Amino acid sequence: MIRRPTDIVKTLLEDIVSAGDTVVDATCGNGNDTLILATLAGSSGRVIAIDSQMSAIEATREKLASSSGLPTVELNHDSHDNLTQIVGGARSIRVIVFNLGYLPGEDTGIVTQPESTTSAIGQALDLIDVDGAVFVTLYPGHAGGSEEAQEVDLLVSNLDPKRFSVARYQWINQSSTHPYVLIFHRRS
Numbered sequence: 001m002i003r004r005p006t007d008i009v010k011t012l013l014e015d016i017v018s019a020g021d022t023v024v025d026a027t028c029g030n031g032n033d034t035l036i037l038a039t040l041a042g043s044s045g046r047v048i049a050i051d052s053q054m055s056a057i058e059a060t061r062e063k064l065a066s067s068s069g070l071p072t073v074e075l076n077h078d079s080h081d082n083l084t085q086i087v088g089g090a091r092s093i094r095v096i097v098f099n100l101g102y103l104p105g106e107d108t109g110i111v112t113q114p115e116s117t118t119s120a121i122g123q124a125l126d127l128i129d130v131d132g133a134v135f136v137t138l139y140p141g142h143a144g145g146s147e148e149a150q151e152v153d154l155l156v157s158n159l160d161p162k163r164f165s166v167a168r169y170q171w172i173n174q175s176s177t178h179p180y181v182l183i184f185h186r187r188s
């Protein structure tokens with residue numbers, strides 16, 4: 001099956017995350033990505049989830065409560081630009097996931113912002129383990145989304161290619177406002 005950009009991350013996570021891994025969801029929202037991460041990391045894994053909205057933290061808590069065999073997920077009501085502080089001494093982080101934009105069904109004015117997003121992604125790239133990956137789903141279609149996407153693309157162009165390979169998954173013949181995914185693979 002051909003995966004849409006918004007669906008490809010789940011498939012890629014299944015390839016890269018193993019039982020016992022430490023993983024981070026930097027925008028947990030309704031908890032869909034956190035549940036995927038927690039299921040893959042399993043009861044021996046460590047899962048850290050972050051969202052700046054309390055309603056998202058509660059939605060994620062509720063989503064996780066209906067599944068068994070998961071690790072205790074560390075839920076952080078905080079901004080992801082405090083990422084380094086939030087993960088503390090966590091080492092060997094396998095993946096960090098960002099799903100940008102607003103919480104579906106909630107106030108569309110509460111949305112990820114270019115400055116905090118690029119700060120958080122920069123920290124994620126420093127924290128990720130060698131051979132780990134940072135996944136970022138971007139939504140240029142909403143108000144402010146294309147400016148945020150431009151800032152993230154700029155960050156990519158300034159990365160050392162010896163340290164990171166970056167892939168982009170996108171429909172290239174559709175509107176430029178369609179969502180797309182960046183995959184940062186840490187090489188060294």
Ligand SMILES: C[S@@+](CC[C@H](N)C(=O)[O-])C[C@H]1O[C@@H](n2cnc3c(N)ncnc32)[C@H](O)[C@@H]1O
Nearest residue numbers: 027028029030031032033051052079080099103
């Ligand atoms: C597209 S939603 C995430 C969807 C989520 N991954 C899921 O599986 O349901 C984007 C989320 O980013 C959150 N957000 C916005 N700014 C943030 C920030 N500075 N730090 C952390 N989360 C933020 C929003 O509250 C919203 O829940």
